[in-house]
Each structure stands twice: as structure tokens, then as C-alpha cells.
Amino acid sequence: MNHEPYETLAATYAVGALDGQDRIDFERHLAAGCDVCEATLRESAEALATLARSRPPMIPPPAVKDSLLRRLATTTPVGRDVRPRPRPIVWAAGAVAAVIAAAAFTGTYVAARYEAQLGVMARELAALRTRVEREEAALREEVAIYRNAVDLLRDPQAQVVTLRGQGPNPAATGRVIWHPTNGGYVFVANLPSAPPGKAYELWTIGDAAPQPAGVFQVDASGRAAHRIAPVEGGKPVKVFAVTLETEAGVQQPQGPMVLASAK
Amino acid sequence: MATIGADLVRQMAAGDREAFAVFYDRYAPVVFPLILRIVRERADASDVLQEVFWEAWRDAPAYDAARGSAEAWMVTRARTRAIDRIRATRRRSETFVAPLDDGVAAAPSESAPDAAERAAARGTVMTALDRLPEAQREVIELAYYAGLTQTEIAERLKQPLGTVKTRIRLGLERLREVVKASS
Numbered sequence: 001m002n003h004e005p006y007e008t009l010a011a012t013y014a015v016g017a018l019d020g021q022d023r024i025d026f027e028r029h030l031a032a033g034c035d036v037c038e039a040t041l042r043e044s045a046e047a048l049a050t051l052a053r054s055r056p057p058m059i060p061p062p063a064v065k066d067s068l069l070r071r072l073a074t075t076t077p078v079g080r081d082v083r084p085r086p087r088p089i090v091w092a093a094g095a096v097a098a099v100i101a102a103a104a105f106t107g108t109y110v111a112a113r114y115e116a117q118l119g120v121m122a123r124e125l126a127a128l129r130t131r132v133e134r135e136e137a138a139l140r141e142e143v144a145i146y147r148n149a150v151d152l153l154r155d156p157q158a159q160v161v162t163l164r165g166q167g168p169n170p171a172a173t174g175r176v177i178w179h180p181t182n183g184g185y186v187f188v189a190n191l192p193s194a195p196p197g198k199a200y201e202l203w204t205i206g207d208a209a210p211q212p213a214g215v216f217q218v219d220a221s222g223r224a225a226h227r228i229a230p231v232e233g234g235k236p237v238k239v240f241a242v243t244l245e246t247e248a249g250v251q252q253p254q255g256p257m258v259l260a261s262a263k
Numbered sequence: 264m265a266t267i268g269a270d271l272v273r274q275m276a277a278g279d280r281e282a283f284a285v286f287y288d289r290y291a292p293v294v295f296p297l298i299l300r301i302v303r304e305r306a307d308a309s310d311v312l313q314e315v316f317w318e319a320w321r322d323a324p325a326y327d328a329a330r331g332s333a334e335a336w337m338v339t340r341a342r343t344r345a346i347d348r349i350r351a352t353r354r355r356s357e358t359f360v361a362p363l364d365d366g367v368a369a370a371p372s373e374s375a376p377d378a379a380e381r382a383a384a385r386g387t388v389m390t391a392l393d394r395l396p397e398a399q400r401e402v403i404e405l406a407y408y409a410g411l412t413q414t415e416i417a418e419r420l421k422q423p424l425g426t427v428k429t430r431i432r433l434g435l436e437r438l439r440e441v442v443k444a445s446s
Binding site: 007022 | 280283284287288291292293294295296297299305308309312313316317320330331332334335337338339341342343346390391392403405406407410411412413414415416417418423424425428429431432435436438439442443
């Protein structure tokens with residue numbers, strides 16, 4: 001895939017409007033490392049910040065700052081203030097030197113253990129938060145797909161097309177919710193995971209050659225939900241088919257057909 | 264100027280509460296109007312503002328000046344949290360249609376008045392956004408201020424998704440040019 005489509009995705013991502021499969025694709029692209037898109041996002045964020053600054057400033061209610069400062073005063077953020085705090089050992093004054101030494105040793109030892117443990121807990125907490133955030137993002141995507149599919153179904157122009165397993169996968173099933181101008185979604189079940197380096201690719205077939213309509217992977221239970229972009233010019237689609245192709249997708253179907261709608 | 268912001272964040276990362284107070288005084292007046300514009304209610308905007316600065320204090324150690332200015336760091340954060348807030352409200356009220364932004368609603372499609380007139384009509388100063396062609400300004404406002412996704416914008420404007428994405432891209436490219444030229 002050339003880079004051009006990603007530039008459009010990057011812009012849409014920068015204003016927080018990327019959703020569905022596009023967002024999944026773009027985040028994957030970004031995670032793989034792309035200096036061009038990173039730069040686009042950075043420059044866009046700076047431009048939007050300048051835009052925010054160009055509006056007249058507004059002093060927020062003073063209560064906000066007061067409350068923040070109070071909150072700050074009662075907490076020490078994790079991982080800061082690494083200087084050991086002096087530990088009061090006044091009670092030990094006058095006691096035997098050995099006792100003081102032993103107590104100080106124990107105190108330091110216990111404190112050190114606590115601090116180490118706190119550090120571990122903070123790291124675990126951070127890892128957990130990242131995981132929850134990631135899972136939440138995945139769930140949000142899924143909900144967005146279902147919600148959009150349901151919205152699409154409300155449209156009287158939408159049609160539901162059944163896909164049947166072909167060749168070695170007779171048990172595989174699929175449904176396409178299709179709208180002639182808005183595109184649609186494909187939902188598949190009972191497909192085996194694609195072999196490494198491979199992915200499933202969807203095709204829309206009208207009067208001309210099959211048009212690629214995106215690649216997708218199935219989850220561990222053999223299911224997938226995938227957004228289908230509208231066909232250019234709203235040309236009618238007669239057949240939907242899924243083939244097994246290389247991971248990046250191809251322009252013409254080459255691999256075996258695993259699902260197809262009836263002609 | 265950006266360096267001062269970055270320095271403040273670095274001091275905050277080291278636990279400096281006075282740096283935080285300076286940081287707040289510097290950026291709260293910039294992000295508060297943005298938050299207010301998105302959430303509309305002053306009480307909600309105050310909540311979001313507090314949340315945003317609290318997170319800035321918490322996340323200060325993770326800030327990397329090479330990845331952007333402190334101002335962009337805060338503006339992005341403020342916009343995201345404000346949108347989270349209106350999306351949560353929208354989910355609760357089970358309306359899938361976002362309220363139209365005043366700016367968008369006020370924009371007549373038949374004849375686009377020039378940027379200055381439009382800004383004056385809204386009672387605001389003219390910004391870089393007002394220098395964009397109407398169709399581009401509209402999609403950016405729906406995305407950035409109303410929190411609509413590309414799919415929702417396409418539905419709202421009854422335009423193909425591809426058109427919406429292209430407008431966003433062209434609009435943002437133009438915005439970057441205008442900002443660069445004026446700074």
C-alpha cells in the first residue's frame with residue numbers, strides 16, 4: 001500500500017474523528033513506526049494549539065485552582081521525591097547504642113522494602129491502566145461497528161446478503177449489511193485464523209473486475225466484523241466474496257475463495 | 264516560549280508544586296475557553312479543567328518536549344477530555360445526534376459570507392479557522408469541537424465518507440499553512 005491514504009487518515013486522526021476499521025488500520029500503521037505520520041500529527045496538534053491560543057483568554061473560576069492546589073498538597077505523586085525522608089527516632093534517645101543501631105537498621109530495612117514494594121505496585125498499576133485503556137479502546141471500536149451496523153439496518157435501502165463457506169471451509173458463514181451509497185459491514189464466523197503472513201480480503205464484484213474492499217483477521221473464536229467502504233460511483237454490487245491473501249492485501253484476487261454470496 | 268512551558272513540566276515532574284501553580288496560571292486561560300466551547304456548561308467546564316490539570320501533574324514525568332510543545336500537550340488533553348465529557352452525556356441521553364455547533368448552525372450554505380463577517384456574526388475574533396473554505400471549516404468544527412466521528416459527519420452532511428475525509432485533510436493542511444504564515 002502506498003503512503004498517500006495514510007495522510008488522509010492522519011489528518012482525520014488529528015482532529016479525533018477517525019473511527020471503525022480506518023482507526024484500527026491507522027493505529028497499527030502508527031505503532032509500526034512512521035515518521036511522516038508522526039510529523040503530521042505533531043504539526044496538526046501545534047496548529048490546533050495555536051488556534052486555541054488565538055481566541056481571547058478566559059480566567060477560569062478561582063475555585064478550580066484552589067481545589068487543585070489543595071489536592072496536590074495532600075499527595076505525593078508516585079515515583080517522585082526519591083530523597084529519603086528523615087525518620088524521627090526520638091523515642092530511641094537515651095537507649096543503648098546497640099538498640100538504636102538495631103532499630104535504625106530495621107527501620108531503614110522495612111522502609112526500603114516498602115519503597116521497593118510501592119515501586120512495584122506503581123508499575124503494576126500503570127501496566128494495568130494501559131491494559132484497561134487498550135481494552136476499552138478495542139471495546140469502543142466494537143461498539144461503534146455494531147452501532148453503525150444497526151443504524152445502517154434502519155435504512156430501508158440497506159440489504160442483508162448471506163455469505164456461504166467455500167472449498168475447505170463449508171462451516172464458515174457470513175453476513176453483509178450493505179447500503180448502495182454508504183457501504184456497509186461484513187460479519188463472519190467459523191473461519192480459521194489466517195496462517196502467518198496471510199489475511200482475509202473482501203471483494204465486491206459488480207459488472208467489472210472484483211474490487212478490493214479491505215483485509216481483515218478473525219479473532220480466536222473465528223469471528224470478525226469489518227467495515228466496507230462504499231463502491232466508487234455507487235455502482236451495484238452483485239457478489240461479495242472473501243479470499244485468503246497476503247497480509248497486506250492484493251489488487252486482484254489470487255488466493256483461494258473461502259466465502260461468497262450466491263450469484 | 265515553548266521552552267518555558269517544557270521547563271515547567273520538567274519541574275512538575277520533579278514534584279515542584281510552585282511550578283505547577285505557574286503552569287496553571289499560564290495555560291488554564293488558554294484551555295478553559297476551549298473546554299467551555301465544547302461542553303458549554305461552565306460547571307462542567309470547571310470539572311473538566313480540574314481533571315485535565317490533575318492529569319497533567321500526574322503525567323508530567325511522561326512528557327517529551329521532542330514530541331511537541333507543552334501548550335499542544337495541554338490543548339490536546341483538554342480537547343480529548345471535553346469531548347469525553349459530551350460523549351458520555353450523549354450516551355446517557357441516548358441521542359446519537361450531537362447538537363450542532365453554533366458556528367456551524369449559523370453558517371448559511373447558500374452564500375458563504377467572508378471570514379471577518381462570519382466571525383463578527385459569532386461575536387468572536389477572527390481565527391485561522393475562519394480563513395478556511397466553508398466546506399473545510401465545517402467538517403473540522405464538527406470533528407474537533409462537536410466530537411463527531413468521520414462516519415457521523417458523513418451521515419450528518421449526507422456526504423460520502425471519502426469526501427468528508429478529504430475535506431478534513433485539506434482543511435487541516437490549510438490551517439497548518441495559515442498558522443505557520445501568521446506566526
